[in-house]
Amino acid sequence: MSTTVSQIDEVKTSPWSGGRSPFNVEYGKIMMWFFLLSDAFTFSSLLIAYGSLRFSASVWPGADKVFQSVPGLVDHGAPLVFVGLMTFILIASSVTMVLAVEAGHRNAKSEVVGWMIATVIGGLMFLGCQALEWGHLHHEGFWWGSVPPAEELKKLFTGGTEAVQHMTSQEFANLFFTITGFHGFHVFTGVIINIIITVNVLMGTYEKRGSYLMVEKVGLYWHFVDLVWVFVFTFFYLV
Amino acid sequence: MSAESHEVHHDGEHESMSKKRIWQVAGILTFITCIEFIIALAIVPSHPELLKYANPVYIVLTLFKAFYIVAYFMHLKFEKMGLILSLVIPIIFIIGLILVLTNESHHWVDLRF
Numbered sequence: 001m002s003t004t005v006s007q008i009d010e011v012k013t014s015p016w017s018g019g020r021s022p023f024n025v026e027y028g029k030i031m032m033w034f035f036l037l038s039d040a041f042t043f044s045s046l047l048i049a050y051g052s053l054r055f056s057a058s059v060w061p062g063a064d065k066v067f068q069s070v071p072g073l074v075d076h077g078a079p080l081v082f083v084g085l086m087t088f089i090l091i092a093s094s095v096t097m098v099l100a101v102e103a104g105h106r107n108a109k110s111e112v113v114g115w116m117i118a119t120v121i122g123g124l125m126f127l128g129c130q131a132l133e134w135g136h137l138h139h140e141g142f143w144w145g146s147v148p149p150a151e152e153l154k155k156l157f158t159g160g161t162e163a164v165q166h167m168t169s170q171e172f173a174n175l176f177f178t179i180t181g182f183h184g185f186h187v188f189t190g191v192i193i194n195i196i197i198t199v200n201v202l203m204g205t206y207e208k209r210g211s212y213l214m215v216e217k218v219g220l221y222w223h224f225v226d227l228v229w230v231f232v233f234t235f236f237y238l239v
Numbered sequence: 240m241s242a243e244s245h246e247v248h249h250d251g252e253h254e255s256m257s258k259k260r261i262w263q264v265a266g267i268l269t270f271i272t273c274i275e276f277i278i279a280l281a282i283v284p285s286h287p288e289l290l291k292y293a294n295p296v297y298i299v300l301t302l303f304k305a306f307y308i309v310a311y312f313m314h315l316k317f318e319k320m321g322l323i324l325s326l327v328i329p330i331i332f333i334i335g336l337i338l339v340l341t342n343e344s345h346h347w348v349d350l351r352f
Binding site: 045048219224 | 257261272280293311312314326343345
């Protein structure tokens with residue numbers, strides 16, 4: 001009888017041969033990743049719908065003409081300044097989030113709390129800015145199903161008849177409020193989740209558990225919100 | 240055994256995203272955003288003929304930013320290759336939809352105007 005084990009009977013130890021976690025990531029974190037993938041599909045569908053409507057339009061309201069106010073400071077002549085501020089706020093809050101995750105790896109509870117509070121404040125500042133931006137556009141006459149009067153619209157375009165200007169402005173307004181609204185809703189839920197996690201950190205839930213993995217999971221969600229804004233910013237304000 | 244491997248995994252993470260690295264990535268993101276603003280506010284208004292090159296540049300810069308956020312802030316670069324592939328390959332569907340609808344929208348122009 002042979003004592004050598006044939007190749008097929010050897011115990012396999014590769015990551016996919018069972019008995020271990022092939023991705024080496026905790027269940028909740030994998031699920032967060034796949035939720036974010038599905039959310040990426042949703043946002044992509046909205047942005048691609050925007051892109052195809054815009055491609056098929058002969059004229060489109062100029063971003064530098066629509067967005068040129070800084071609410072509370074100047075009404076005209078400051079294109080992209082306010083949205084630039086919003087972009088930097090969101091990038092900064094992403095940085096504080098990743099610093100909270102880093103502090104979590106060192107089990108430094110008070111540092112995690114500090115960075116999480118900073119992230120929540122960043123998120124609230126962004127939401128406040130977005131409310132001002134929406135308020136300003138609404139004041140000008142843009143909303144779902146309504147646009148400013150024709151003589152105001154003329155200033156936002158180079159070329160196009162009045163009817164075409166009316167139609168594409170309406171498409172712009174509907175898409176702008178829908179997409180930034182959907183993103184803003186994500187920021188809002190992100191802030192709520194961040195507050196819940198911050199309270200849990202303060203109560204010592206994760207200290208008892210021995211790992212701050214929950215902070216990493218909400219961190220993934222928060223970075224995704226920042227990631228979506230990067231695309232919204234490019235396609236609504238720059239292109 | 241499993242707790243042990245968990246520890247090892249965490250140590251690796253700690254090394255890969257140090258505070259220095261975080262600030263480096265934050266600096267890159269801020270820098271790319273500043274370049275976008277310079278193109279939009281300074282270069283395009285004074286050279287309108289460059290407008291048609293601006294949009295592809297914005298999109299490439301945006302994809303760079305997306306890469307840095309996903310790879311470093313969301314830590315995907317340091318995960319197992321299997322996880323990276325299972326998250327990145329489905330993006331093919333998004334690319335497909337972009338190709339289909341941009342092509343389609345060129346025909347809508349004739350229908351709408």
